[in-house]
Amino acid sequence: MTTCKTCCSSTPVPHFSKAGTPKGDSFIQQILALAARPDVISFGGGLPSPEGFPLAEVKAAADYVIDTDGKRALQYSSLKGDPALRAIIAERETARGCPTTADDVQIVSGSQQALDLMARLFIDPGSKILVESPTYLGALQAFMLCGPECVEIPTDAFGMNPDLMGEECRGARFAYVMPTFQNPTGLTISVERRKKLAEKAREYDFWLVEDNPYGELYYGDEPPASMRAFCPERTITLGTMSKVLAPGFRLGYIIAPKSVLDAAAEMKQAMDLHTATYTQLVTARVLSQGLFEEHLPKVRDIYRSQAKVMLDALDEYMPKHPEITWTRPEGGMFIWLTFPKGVDASEVMKKTLASDVPVGFVPGEAFYANNPKDHVNTCRFSFVTVPAEKIVAGVKSVAEALKTFL
Amino acid sequence: MTTCKTCCSSTPVPHFSKAGTPKGDSFIQQILALAARPDVISFGGGLPSPEGFPLAEVKAAADYVIDTDGKRALQYSSLKGDPALRAIIAERETARGCPTTADDVQIVSGSQQALDLMARLFIDPGSKILVESPTYLGALQAFMLCGPECVEIPTDAFGMNPDLMGEECRGARFAYVMPTFQNPTGLTISVERRKKLAEKAREYDFWLVEDNPYGELYYGDEPPASMRAFCPERTITLGTMSKVLAPGFRLGYIIAPKSVLDAAAEMKQAMDLHTATYTQLVTARVLSQGLFEEHLPKVRDIYRSQAKVMLDALDEYMPKHPEITWTRPEGGMFIWLTFPKGVDASEVMKKTLASDVPVGFVPGEAFYANNPKDHVNTCRFSFVTVPAEKIVAGVKSVAEALKTFL
Incomplete structure (x- = not known):
């Protein structure tokens, strides 16, 4: 086999376009990979609950x-x-x-x-x-x-x-x-x-x-x-x-x-x-x-009750602090949390992942077009895929980890 | 409702990108639209025969x-x-x-x-x-x-x-x-x-x-x-x-x-x-x-026999002329025809569409990246969707139309 002229090995370099040139794993992908272990309670995904699928x-x-x-x-x-x-x-x-x-x-x-x-x-x-x-x-x-x-x-x-x-x-x-x-x-x-x-x-x-x-x-x-x-x-x-x-x-x-x-x-x-x-x-x-008429109400019921479990757990376990806040959605799949300025949600997540009750979620900086590093004190929790008892255990674990940063 | 500032009507103009700006119906689309009538024998499509679908x-x-x-x-x-x-x-x-x-x-x-x-x-x-x-x-x-x-x-x-x-x-x-x-x-x-x-x-x-x-x-x-x-x-x-x-x-x-x-x-x-x-x-x-083992041989049989019907019909009916040629594929779905220089396949098609046995196919110029108008004397026939008797009638009709251009 003739070797490649440009890189002197048998694996030639593709001539990618500007858009096609791989960016490599982003910081966020690396963080999410950490949370992909099967023992992790995942608040990360935007996956709908399979319990709601009309098989x-x-x-x-x-x-x-x-x-x-x-x-x-x-x-x-x-x-x-x-x-x-x-x-x-x-x-x-x-x-x-x-x-x-x-x-x-x-x-x-x-x-x-x-x-x-x-x-x-x-x-x-x-x-x-x-x-x-x-x-x-x-x-x-x-x-x-x-x-x-x-x-x-x-x-x-x-x-x-x-x-x-x-x-x-x-x-x-x-x-x-x-x-x-x-x-x-x-x-x-x-x-x-x-x-x-x-x-x-x-x-x-x-x-x-x-x-x-x-x-x-x-x-x-x-x-x-x-x-x-x-x-x-x-x-x-x-x-x-x-x-x-x-x-x-x-x-x-x-x-x-x-x-x-x-x-x-x-x-x-x-x-x-x-x-x-x-x-x-x-x-x-x-x-x-x-x-729509028969099936959607069931999906809404599942999500409504799981959202309530997570909001109740946040109310109960999160440290009381004027700069620790979260949204109270009336639909959908997500709650958005803000921690005090200076607390990095990725670090909080790494801490929970090293604990007895490891929890994954998405650091908030991933959701900003410009200057993501100004928003490291935010994160997104999803409540839809995880059963109620795990939601409570997961919130408790994040709250414990967060306390060590205050 | 406030009216649009740019066009002074209530229908504003979208700010399309270069790639997104509509090109409008191409010549080829116009030609294919002509051939979309239900009475037309279509050699145009690349659709596989539904007879071959493993329902x-x-x-x-x-x-x-x-x-x-x-x-x-x-x-x-x-x-x-x-x-x-x-x-x-x-x-x-x-x-x-x-x-x-x-x-x-x-x-x-x-x-x-x-x-x-x-x-x-x-x-x-x-x-x-x-x-x-x-x-x-x-x-x-x-x-x-x-x-x-x-x-x-x-x-x-x-x-x-x-x-x-x-x-x-x-x-x-x-x-x-x-x-x-x-x-x-x-x-x-x-x-x-x-x-x-x-x-x-x-x-x-x-x-x-x-x-x-x-x-x-x-x-x-x-x-x-x-x-x-x-x-x-x-x-x-x-x-x-x-x-x-x-x-x-x-x-x-x-x-x-x-x-x-x-x-x-x-x-x-x-x-x-x-x-x-x-x-x-x-x-x-x-x-x-x-x-692959059980179903593909059946699909091959259908296509082989339809290809043969079309090639036999071309041999029998097309005008004998040194500049009228076609390929003899050993697989796939298409035959490529070349007419004498100066004969425009789109015009031949329009003629057949106006005849008692209207036939559609794809003018060859559509398949050239550069200078398509140098190739108007070519066209593509597909034999896979049309039943045998219609293939024969269609080829005969194209041959009749082509004769009037020689």
Whole structure:
């Protein structure tokens, strides 16, 4: 075998693009790897509870699809996605206050693909985009591949505050927001702030990419309507089946004005032709059989009770200190904790991992576009995958570790 | 509602990126739209014959997966893909002459996603890549989003000819080749040319992206081994389940040296987290039950007999003319036709579409990276979706139309 000319061994060096050049394991990945031991109580994941998966419904739907429409289920299909599935999604959106037709919906392979698609549709290297502070980690990963300049939207204890958005927002390609049960904070922005955000989008000429994976997972009252109710002409809403049905299907959707939807379909064709026909037909069947009505209340019950267990444990065990605070979400999967300035949540986590009751969670710095090291005193806890008794033991263990830093 | 500042109406203009700005319907899309009428005999599609879909096997496998491993099937899973599926793919590659382990395999959402991933991993704006002339349309679509400069590899009646590759190839990010039953020509390059291509890749320091969707669909003898047998250290092989199982699953894979595979996994995470768990487990079950051994011979039989019908019809009905030629594929799904210089295949197609026996096919210019208008006298016929009697009637109709141009 001829050896490589560039590195003088038999393993030549690939000519990667700028975006493709591996970044290597990030600090956060290293931390999460530490917490991957099977004995660790994990507050880290955003995985839905498998107790909530509708196995019998999926099995019956899969049989039905092959029996009644098998050849279509296994064939290539349309770029936009299955018409029946798009119609069900549109009906649901309409019922929640945003009139929507099947034509307004593009099916994608999970909402991570929707984020990647948004990045590629809107971001050139150096383009300005607006993001919450903190914001969803997976969105940052997708956006960063396209090289944007991120401007952080100021936030407070009630989430992002559009009153503080000014000239720096003008002409941004889009603002990426998760107004309902946000990942990572669990916060929901109010109707008043939604209205104000719509005004700012018009005033400063930016579009809204509204990510709404958790809107169905409310524990009490329904959350405020989608940003499409306040700013229909500039809002692109991203949704997913991962939290209400199952993540293993990798099904998500985009609802947007026609100009964006047409461009999205053109891009989607080059990205993967279309999303799997089979999983779309199975999902449409499951949903048409009343999954939202029958199944979602059960998932909400599980999450509501687990959230309560974690909040109660935090109230009981966390050290009483004016600078130790956490959010009290009314839906979704996450609680956001703030420790006193100077306490590094990664160090607290390492301490718990070395204890008799090791606990993993996600250090908060991972969720900031700019200057993450200014936010090392924050972290995200998820309560959905861990059984109640382990939630209590885990919170107690973190509280013990934290005390040694005060 | 406040009106938009930039266009003075209530429909604001999205701030698209360069890649995201819609190109509008291409000439080719307009032509294909003409041929989408239900009465048209379509030689256009690359859709596999649904007669070949293993419906009973898929149904049994889906039931088995939910019954035995349902919670895992519906949950998030690993970036690289299901270990059992990767192991089966690796075994298959090993049996075909390229020693492969599950660790060498990355699962993707169809081979179109693999092409997009290659584009993003390797191409910066202006990067040089090498492509066959003609080459696969879907690959060009994916690559073009990243703005490469395409250098065409000279081809002859036996496919691409590496003897003619020179200094212009040095330092290309990669050469994209489909050496076996190529789309669009149906041609397979010989063992000698494969060896020569490996030498050229080393001499001029480029990598090989080998697309192999049709390798299993041989009608007689097995085709030559993958480029990985000739140039393992520089070859990235893309495979798909779309032709041997079903396209509706959108399952493909990448086999590559570790340096590329690690970078691909990092990129894949930002693109869509991972490919659907459910379809991976169902596919692994179908394959482990002997699909390759029992099912593939049936698919090959269907395609072999349909190819023969089309080739016989071409021999019988096409005008005898020294400049009217076509390829005689020994596998795959396509025949490539060349008409006399000056005859535009799109015009021939329009003529057949206006006739009593309307026929659609794909004008050849769509398959050229550079100067497509130099190749308007070519076209691609597929024989796999259309029943035998319609193949004969369709060929006869094209032949009649073509005669009026001579």
